[in-house]
Amino acid sequence: MKKILILSANPKNTSNLRLDEEVREIKNTLQLSPHRNEFEIITESAVQVDDLTRFLSQHQPTIVHFCGHGSGTDGLALEDNFGHQQLVSTQSLVKLFDLFQEEVECVLLNACYSKEQAAAIHQHIDCVVGMNQAIGDRAAIKFSVGFYTALFSERNYQDCFDMGCTAIDLQGIPEYATPQIKIRRRSYQKQQSINPTKSENNHMSNNNQGSQNRSVSIGGSVTGSAIQTGDSNTANINYQQVSLPAPESVDIQAEFTALREIIAKLETSDRRKIENAFADAQEEIKKPQPDKDEVGEALNRALKYAKKAEGFASAIEKLQPHLSKTTAWLGDNWHKLLGLVGLTI
Template identity: 85%
Template sequence: MTKILILSANPKNTSNLRLDEEVREIKNTLQLSPHRDEFEIITESALQVDDLTRFLSHHQPTIVHFSGHGSGTDGLALEDNYGHQQLVSTQALAKLFDLFQQQVECVVLNACYSETQAAAIHQHIDCVVGMNQAIGDKAAIKFSVGFYTALFSGRDYQDCFDMGCTSIDLQGIPEYATPEIKIRRRRYQREQPIKPVKSDKNNDMSNDNQGSQNRSVSVGGSVTGSAIQTGDYDTANINYQQVSLPAPETVNIQAELNTLREIIEKLKTSDRRKIENAFEDAQEEIKKPQADKDEVGEALNRALKYAKKAEGFASVVEKIQPHLAKTTAWLGDNWHKLLGLVGLTI
């Protein structure tokens, strides 16, 4: 059963919202669905900061829906012990959903100026909806009705979002462009079984590295020096290897990211989903007409830091090096620091 946790807050010192009406409309929509037995709606109102971890842990929802006030970069407005406004920061929300990313598939922030929080939470959750400006009660309610009408009909999250926006537009409300979705589509619907890595009993190195003596890296013929890598299966001790980077315009960044992802995703790690999320963010950015290279760099940095903690990272460093060298060349001077993660230097 898919659990939908609807959280709401309307502090005393904020304008009054029709939150009860929104909840009622969502519940009515479910009752009209032939698939109503497949969903459970749980509502929690007058939300306080401490309630967030409590409710997410207790209810274990698939979808988290927040209705209330947003304050842009300052965060979302919850309630304190006296019912007054208490803001919860964007950074704190992102960290919270990092803890529940194995459980939560979708987050809907039906609050003004919540796009900032949506972008931060999307680092960890595959689908997040936020609002790029203020949104009125009527538009917010119509969006929810459209979104859940599609969901209760078995549609995917993108269709749910589109239905929500269309429901606003059908009413002649100009705010149909206010909701924004952050979504990534996974290449794998479920975790793939990880084959154990066979080791040489004498040197405890993976079979991929048996007989490999040449530690030089070739990137368009411009690499110099050598790296000596020692250590056991889990730990790499790397003497830095000097590398000359290719011209940025010669780099096929899509191909390089794809290769890095394929190498790293074979590692045995509990952070697999975090690594996937980071690569999805990077690849989503490079598809834009003018990609933000800093966004790509930040995402790649996250992926590599999680990968370094994985069992067997030492065994794939040599494979990563040439592709990371080309990628950092494309990213520019600000991201040459990534080379140090795999023992390279300029």
């Protein structure tokens, strides 16, 4: 059975939202589904920051749905002990979902300007939905109904997202492009029906007539040696100077695959974090015009976790030629990755 934990917060000092209506519509959608016995909806309202770890630990949900106010870079608005707004930061949310990544498959942030939190949480959670701008109550509720109509019909998360956006569009609401999804393929998704991850749509709409929106206002060369440590191994690394090939000569897919295969052989408790990072990089590499900084950030994250693994020091020699070529393809901003395997230019 999939558990859906719906967390809602509408602090006293923020505009009033139709959150009860959203919860009611989701529950009604489940009751109309022939698969209703396969899902359980758990609701928690007036959520405070301290409630987050308690509710996730207690309920162990498959899906976490937040409805309320968002504040962009400042985070999501929960409540304090007096019912007033208390923001929870993006970084804190990332750390929270890192702890629950084995249980949670999907996070839906039905709040304004929550795209930043969604992208950050995606480091640990395979499917995350956020909003790229302000979203009105009507659009937010229609998205939820469409999303869960598909989910309760046993569709995969990409289909759920698409149906949510379509539900907004069918009503003639111009906010159909406001929801954004970050998703990677996993074994729990139906392989035959998974669509490629959609690139983010940058369409912006500011028409929120007739309802409240869900926002609140608020260089040089290196020489020498280093110590490379892992859980059970230590090795002295002397930095070696290396010449990088021309970027256009690099088969980035081949080099990336080689790096992934070498690191996959390491014994580590951070295996899923490493795979998530590689999956994010792979998704970007496949695009016609990949964002090299996004690839570099994901690869840096994977290597950061891999460095803590048993046997990393012994894998450095194998990693060096492939990371050299990958770094050449990534460009000057990512020459720093060479230092992770004892190289410099």
